[in-house]
Amino acid sequence: MLKLTKKADYGLIALRHLATTSEGRSASAKDISDAYRIPLPILSKVLQKLARAGLLASEQGTNGGYRLSRRAEEITTLEAIRSIDGPIILTACFTDHAGCNQSESCTVREPLRRVHEGILRLLASISIADMATDRPPQIPDEIFQLQPVRQMTPALPKA
Amino acid sequence: MLKLTKKADYGLIALRHLATTSEGRSASAKDISDAYRIPLPILSKVLQKLARAGLLASEQGTNGGYRLSRRAEEITTLEAIRSIDGPIILTACFTDHAGCNQSESCTVREPLRRVHEGILRLLASISIADMATDRPPQIPDEIFQLQPVRQMTPALPKA
DNA sequence: TCTATCTAGGACTGAAAGAGTCCTGAATCG
DNA sequence: CGATTCAGGACTCTTTCAGTCCTAGATAGA
Helix, strand or coil: CCCCCHHHHHHHHHHHHHHHCCCCCCECHHHHHHHHCCCHHHHHHHHHHHHHCCCEEEECCCCCEEEECCCHHHCEHHHHHHHHHCCCCCCCCCCCCCCCCCCCCCCCHHHHHHHHHHHHHHHHCCEHHHHHCCCCCCCCHHHHCCCCCCCCCCCCCCC | CCCCCHHHHHHHHHHHHHHHCCCCCCECHHHHHHHHCCCHHHHHHHHHHHHHCCCEEEECCCCCEEEECCCHHHCEHHHHHHHHHCCCCCCHHHHCCCCCCCCCCCCCHHHHHHHHHHHHHHHHCCEHHHHHCCCCCCCCHHHHCCCCCCCCCCCCCCC
16 A cells, blocks of 8 residues: 555656657657566556646557657656546545545544645656656755654664 | 555544543543444454554553553654555565566666655654644645755645 | 453455456558 | 557456454453
8 A cells, every 4th residue: 555556657667768768759659568568558558648648749650659748857757647547545535525424533634634745745846857867866854854853753664 | 546545544543542632541442433433343453453563552351442652752654554554665666576577677666766765754754743733833845845946846736 | 250341363255446458449651 | 551559448357455253362340
């Protein structure tokens, strides 16, 4: 849980591929499928979703394929993931108001909402271009501290 | 996807409950189950996991129940979630080295690892005490910007 | 000592979501 | 025309979630 689907993985790989290959050149689903050993039918569907979402432009016919519809800097990982997997839902509470028995008893909704928002912002802050650079920018530690100052942050566990 | 399980939800609700009820008093699984309308057997298992993980102390017998084994400030949501659902896995790549065909082709692993780490830090930075306060501390916007400066962060979408 | 109350935990079932295959159709280039 | 490539529906298989059921120990109090 709290896991990316493989389709989202595939989509990010494909987007990164399209961002690194020479300048807006298009690549077919098969090209990418071969390069990364991704099952072609699945990758096709993923690319179709990205195209429908407007992140990719497609060209049919021989020598057709996909290319980024905007600059890699202007495509966020959040957009990509949401295009492929649908809305990101941390808990059912936010969307499913019916499922939540009573608003009074569900005391963690608001705190969780902030966690949820934090994840969204994190994903929104990373572009495909960021993923494409070999040596990505360092992330200052302070960025991840949610509270103003807090000494308790434990050493990061393995998983 | 990228979703918390209900069990994790239940666990956080229970932890918050134990943190807010008067000072280390213990509550039974049934108490909590009734208060939030959570199926008792499920909540029991969740509480057992939290106890085994050392976040809760349990007392058996009549008038037994659970209480926090440390201060609420010293229990992070990350610990809680990991105790209940097991390790948080963003993609299979990190753990399942066998599943990844070839390290060269999987070009997004390193970028994703950073996203993953960011989520872990976010969760590690929020304690049960933070969830228990009625008006939680404001989160400065800057905290969520991954890149040093970057104007592209789009308005946060609904989901 | 007996009983009600709690925790501890295994076994099982049904529903939902993920991952992947298969098949058909339509556009386009040569 | 015919190879190539996108578009997309239908279906299967597997895993995971969510939840129920049942049994076994510990403990406080009558």
